Amino acid sequence: MAVPDRMDERLRALGLVEAQRMAQAVLADVTGRGLIAPGRTERRVDARIAEVARRVFRASRTCGPARAVSTDSSVGFAVG
Numbered sequence: 001m002a003v004p005d006r007m008d009e010r011l012r013a014l015g016l017v018e019a020q021r022m023a024q025a026v027l028a029d030v031t032g033r034g035l036i037a038p039g040r041t042e043r044r045v046d047a048r049i050a051e052v053a054r055r056v057f058r059a060s061r062t063c064g065p066a067r068a069v070s071t072d073s074s075v076g077f078a079v080g
Contacts, residue, residue: 026053 026049030036035048 022057026056029056 029052036045
């Protein structure tokens with residue numbers, strides 16, 4: 001088994017911190033807009049969150065870990 005390069009680990013850690021910051025920004029935007037509210041379906045809320053992520057972070061739909069825990073197959077984003 002190869003020993004991880006320290007720089008690779010630092011870059012990975014920075015990437016995780018940035019992903020967390022972006023997730024917090026999306027959550028703040030979603031909360032501020034009141035997108036999650038009684039009576040709204042999961043599909044509708046999910047679609048609106050996807051719109052926010054695409055607009056704010058130029059994210060696109062992709063297959064990702066979120067799919068495994070969601071009932072809606074459109075969940076998951078890649079930032080690029």
